[in-house]
Structures are given as structure tokens and as C-alpha cells.
Amino acid sequence: MIAGVRRAFLIASGERYARMGINLVMLVVVARLLTPVDFGISVLGSGFLLIADELREVGTASYLIQKENVATTEIRTAFTVIFLVTLVLTAVLILAAPRLATFYSTPELQPYLYLVAATFLVGPFPATTLALLRRDLAFGTLAVIRTVSALVLCFVTIILATLGFRYLSLGWGALASATTNLILGLYYRPAFSGFVPSLREWRGAARFAGYDCVTILLNRACDLLPYIVFGRTLGLEVVGMLRQASTTSQLPERMLLSSVGSVALPVFSAALRNGHALKQFYLGGIDYITAVYWPALALLAILAHPIVQLLFGQQWEAIVPLVQIMSCAWMFSFPTPLTYPVLIAVGAVRNTLAESLAGLPISAFILILASLYGLRAVVLSMLLTLPLQACVALYFVRRQIPFTVAELAGAVAKSCQITVLSVAGPLVFALAMDLDFRFTLPAAAVIAGLAVAGWLTGIWLTQHRLLEDIKQVVQSMVRIVGFAGKGRLAWWHDGRSG
Numbered sequence: 001m002i003a004g005v006r007r008a009f010l011i012a013s014g015e016r017y018a019r020m021g022i023n024l025v026m027l028v029v030v031a032r033l034l035t036p037v038d039f040g041i042s043v044l045g046s047g048f049l050l051i052a053d054e055l056r057e058v059g060t061a062s063y064l065i066q067k068e069n070v071a072t073t074e075i076r077t078a079f080t081v082i083f084l085v086t087l088v089l090t091a092v093l094i095l096a097a098p099r100l101a102t103f104y105s106t107p108e109l110q111p112y113l114y115l116v117a118a119t120f121l122v123g124p125f126p127a128t129t130l131a132l133l134r135r136d137l138a139f140g141t142l143a144v145i146r147t148v149s150a151l152v153l154c155f156v157t158i159i160l161a162t163l164g165f166r167y168l169s170l171g172w173g174a175l176a177s178a179t180t181n182l183i184l185g186l187y188y189r190p191a192f193s194g195f196v197p198s199l200r201e202w203r204g205a206a207r208f209a210g211y212d213c214v215t216i217l218l219n220r221a222c223d224l225l226p227y228i229v230f231g232r233t234l235g236l237e238v239v240g241m242l243r244q245a246s247t248t249s250q251l252p253e254r255m256l257l258s259s260v261g262s263v264a265l266p267v268f269s270a271a272l273r274n275g276h277a278l279k280q281f282y283l284g285g286i287d288y289i290t291a292v293y294w295p296a297l298a299l300l301a302i303l304a305h306p307i308v309q310l311l312f313g314q315q316w317e318a319i320v321p322l323v324q325i326m327s328c329a330w331m332f333s334f335p336t337p338l339t340y341p342v343l344i345a346v347g348a349v350r351n352t353l354a355e356s357l358a359g360l361p362i363s364a365f366i367l368i369l370a371s372l373y374g375l376r377a378v379v380l381s382m383l384l385t386l387p388l389q390a391c392v393a394l395y396f397v398r399r400q401i402p403f404t405v406a407e408l409a410g411a412v413a414k415s416c417q418i419t420v421l422s423v424a425g426p427l428v429f430a431l432a433m434d435l436d437f438r439f440t441l442p443a444a445a446v447i448a449g450l451a452v453a454g455w456l457t458g459i460w461l462t463q464h465r466l467l468e469d470i471k472q473v474v475q476s477m478v479r480i481v482g483f484a485g486k487g488r489l490a491w492w493h494d495g496r497s498g
Contacts, residue, residue: 015143019150020255024311026154027247030161030169031312036240038167043243044104045112045171052089052120075128076198083124083197093117108167115171122178125195126185133189134266145184153177215340215352222360225367238375245319245379248308249326252296253333257289260337268345278342279401283411284465285338290415291459291466294331295422299451301327302426305437306444322379329382332390334412339393346400359392418458425450 031039097113133142157173165172264285268278300307304323308316343352363385370381394408426447430437439447459467 011139011143015139015146017255018143018147020251022147022150022154026157026173028311029158031244031316033161034166034169036237036244036315039240039243040237041106041108041112041167042170043239044106044109045116045167046174048093048100048113049116049120049174052093052116053123073198073200075132076196077200078131079124079128079195080197080199082127086121086124090117090121093120112167112171115168115175119171119175119178122175122182126178126181128195129185129189130181133185138189139263141188145181145188148184149177149180152180215349215356218353218356218360222364225364241316241319241322242375242378244312244316245322245326248304248311248319248323249297249300249330251307252293252300252327253330256292256296257337260285260289264338264341265344268341272345278346279403282338282342282397282401283403283407286334286408287411287415287465289337290334290412291418291464293334294415294419295451295455295458297327297331298419298423299426299448302423302430302437302451303439303444303447306439306441310441322376325376325379326382329379329386332386335390335393335397339397342397343400348396348400351396351399355392355396358396359389363389414458414462414464417462418455418464421458421461422451422455425454 093113094117097110097117100113101107101110130142130145153173153176156176157169160169160172163169268281271278271281301324304327305317305320308320308323312319339355340352343349343355366381366385367378370377429443429447429450430439433443456470458464459470
């Protein structure tokens with residue numbers, strides 16, 4: 001089972017890295033073609049799409065994944081619910097577009113929201129097929145679909161931005177990507193028998209989806225609250241700055257942890273179906289997450305200036321201190337990737353809602369209060385809200401998977417040592433050079449090298465479980481290089497003998 005988890009995680013991680021690289025290329029190019037106002041419009045429009053998308057699924061994906069056995073009637077019910085909700089929400093988006101544009105005093109928002117509605121309308125079929133692929137642990141197929149969709153998004157967005165479509169280039173790119181998801185999803189997992197309208201199993205789906213839908217909607221609403229509120233009170237330029245700062249500070253999460261969420265729920269559910277206890281999986285996951293996540297965030301805080309300059313250019317230099325603060329705050333979010341999968345896998349869907357209600361409204365209130373003092377105060381408030389949410393999450397997880405505080409401390413003890421060793425070299429170098437953390441690219445490369453060396457040293461000194469994974473990766477690379485070398489040598493001898 002552990003080997004299967006590692007394989008699934010490696011495939012999902014490879015896909016995430018590929019998508020991350022593709023999105024990074026798009027971000028670097030588009031940031032030089034669009035203004036902060038253009039980004040602000042896209043953030044608002046995409047935010048409404050995200051909320052609508054979460055409402056549409058109403059927990060159906062998780063419902064199909066966590067069930068012990070899934071009948072055709074249940075697939076049909078899930079698809080029918082998705083389809084009906086899609087029609088209703090698409091109509092709402094279209095009707096609300098003029099009013100939202102007026103509310104934000106931004107006429108350009110209206111055509112963007114029409115593109116959002118068109119993108120949303122494409123989704124019912126791939127939403128069902130991708131959920132079934134996740135249940136089947138078909139992460140290789142999912143990797144192909146998502147990577148190709150990311151390539152389409154990148155290509156279309158860059159081409160249209162170059163041609164002068166401004167903010168609309170992001171909307172057309174999203175529509176092209178959603179269409180690609182539709183085509184590839186139907187190709188790899190057609191499940192046409194599940195696309196017959198039916199509400200026969202609506203009671204079971206409704207019991208699960210009701211809690212799950214409210215939970216997801218509440219989380220997404222709180223995530224988007226700063227952008228929606230600041231778009232009205234502080235202007236779209238501030239929204240664009242906050243968005244870019246948040247995007248930069250979440251690079252470690254997207255590079256290292258985003259695959260955890262897609263793997264954890266199907267893996268935890270399969271583990272329970274096979275009679276395994278989740279405690280070792282959960283604490284082991286925390287151990288792995290913090291060992292890579294914390295050092296990456298610490299390094300990002302140190303290298304925020306050169307990274308922002310490299311990604312976005314000189315015009316975005318004002319977000320550097322915001323990125324540094326956010327990077328420190330996100331360290332407290334380490335339980336987040338596993339909280340929802342664990343609670344859903346054990347059937348505690350009600351606890352997901354209770355967990356959200358216990359932490360998110362307070363966090364939202366703190367953010368709104370901080371907004372009275374400006375953007376930096378909002379970012380600083382994350383040092384309070386994220387630890388609060390982490391404590392709430394751990395409380396609800398412990399109710400389902402009992403573990404002691406000492407066991408949790410033991411799970412992160414090595415990660416603390418690894419993080420200290422990872423940043424020791426970069427900090428000494430920065431202080432010795434008196435660079436005030438405004439590094440040139442060569443200096444940043446040296447610091448990154450010191451951080452990697454310190455991280456590997458920490459892994460070795462603590463004998464962390466990652467050491468075995470690193471050894472296996474190195475051995476695989478050696479075998480690949482050796483095989484390639486033998487091939488080149490054979491080609492050389494064949495050429496000479498010929």
C-alpha cells in the first residue's frame with residue numbers, strides 16, 4: 001500500500017511540476033504584457049468562476065471517490081445534479097454580469113464574465129469523468145489530461161495577450177483549457193452510461209453533498225473575500241498586487257504540496273476499504289509535508305526580491321515585503337492539505353463544515369478589520385489567522401484519528417531541524433555580504449545552492465524518511481544515465497566497425 005501511495009504521489013507531483021512550469025512561463029510572459037488593473041479584472045472574474053464551480057460540484061466528486069462501491073445509478077445522479085446546477089448558475093452569471101460591472105465601476109468586467117459563463121457551461125462532463133478517474137487511482141491519465149489543458153491555457157493566453165486582447169486573453173485561455181478537459185476526459189473515461197439523466201439516488205448524494213457544498217463554498221468565499229472587498233474599497237490595483245503577492249508566496253505549496261490533495265482522498269479512502277488505520281498515514285504525511293514545505297517557504301522569504309523581479313519585473317517590486325510576510329505565515333498551514341481528505345475518507349463530512357465554521361468566520365472578520373489599516377495590515381493579519389485555522393483543523397482531525405500532541409511534535413521535530421539547517425547558510429551569506437536581501441541573480445543562485453546543501457545535510461543528519469526516497473531517485477538516475485551511456489558506446493563501436 002505504501003509503495004502504491006508513493007507511486008501515485010510521484011505521478012501527481014510530476015504532473016503538478018509540469019503544470020507549474022507551464023503556468024510559470026505564462027505568468028512571466030503575461031505579467032509583462034498586462035497591467036495590474038488587467039490582472040485585477042481577471043482575478044474578480046475568475047473568483048466568481050471558482051465559486052460557481054464549487055457550487056456546481058456540490059460534493060459529487062468527493063461523494064463518488066469516498067463510497068465503498070459506486071453503482072451506475074449513483075454516477076447518473078451525480079452527473080444530473082452537476083448538469084442542472086450548471087444550467088442554473090450559468091444563467092445567474094450571465095444575468096449578473098452587467099450589475100457586477102456597474103457595482104465595481106468596471107465596464108470591462110462584463111465581457112469577461114460572459115467568458116466565465118461560457119467556460120463554466122463546458123464543465124459537467126469532465127467533472128464526472130475526472131472524479132471517476134481519481135477514484136480509480138488513474139493518476140497517469142489525469143496527468144496527461146491536466147498537462148495538455150495547461151499547455152492549451154498557456155498558448156492561447158500568451159498569443160491573445162500579444163495580440164492586444166488584454167484581460168480577455170486570460171478568459172479565452174480558460175475557455176480553451178476547459179474545452180480541452182472536456183475532449184480528453186470523454187476520450188479517456190467516456191462513461192456514457194453515466195450521462196443518462198437520473199435522480200434515483202438523490203437522497204444519499206444530497207446528505208453528503210449538502211455539508212460538503214457548504215464547506216467548500218465557505219472556504220472559497222473566505223479565500224476570495226479580500227479580492228472582492230478590496231476591489232470595491234481599495235481599487236483594482238491593490239487587488240492585482242495582493243493577487244501577485246499571494247501567487248508568489250504560494251509557489252512552494254503549488255510546487256510541492258498541490259499534488260497531495262489530489263492523491264490523499266482516494267488513497268485514504270482506498271486504505272480504509274482495505275482495513276488500514278489512517279493514523280500512520282496522517283502523521284507520516286505531516287512529516288513529509290513539513291520537511292519540504294517549511295524549508296521552501298523560509299528560502300522564499302529570503303529570496304523574495306530576486307524572485308519577484310525575475311517573475312514579474314521592476315513594476316511589481318512593491319509586493320516584495322508582502323511576499324516575505326506571507327511566506328512566514330503559510331508555515332502554519334501545514335495541516336491543511338490533509339484535513340479535508342482525512343475527514344471525508346472517514347465519513348465525517350459534517351465535521352468539515354463544523355471545522356470551517358469554527359475558524360473561517362473569525363479569520364474573515366480579522367481580515368476585514370485589518371483592511372481598515374491598509375494592505376500591509378491585511379497581510380500581517382495572516383500571522384494570526386493561519387495559526388488559528390491550523391489549531392482548529394488539528395482539533396477536528398484528532399476527533400477522528402486520535403493522536404497525542406507529543407506524537408504530532410515528534411512528526412515535525414526533524415522538519416524543524418531540517419529547516420534551520422536549510423536557512424543557516426543563506427542567512428550567514430546574506431549577513432556577510434550585507435546585501436539587505438536585495439540579491440543579484442548570481443547571489444540568489446549561490447543562496448539557493450547553500451539552502452539545498454543545508455536541506456540535504458539536514459535530511460542525512462536526522463535520518464529522515466525522505467533519505468530513502470532520495471536514494472531511490474539517485475539510483476534511478478544513475479541507472480538511466482548508465483543505460484544511455486551504454487547506448488552511446490554501442491553506437492560509437494557500431495559506427496567505427498561500419
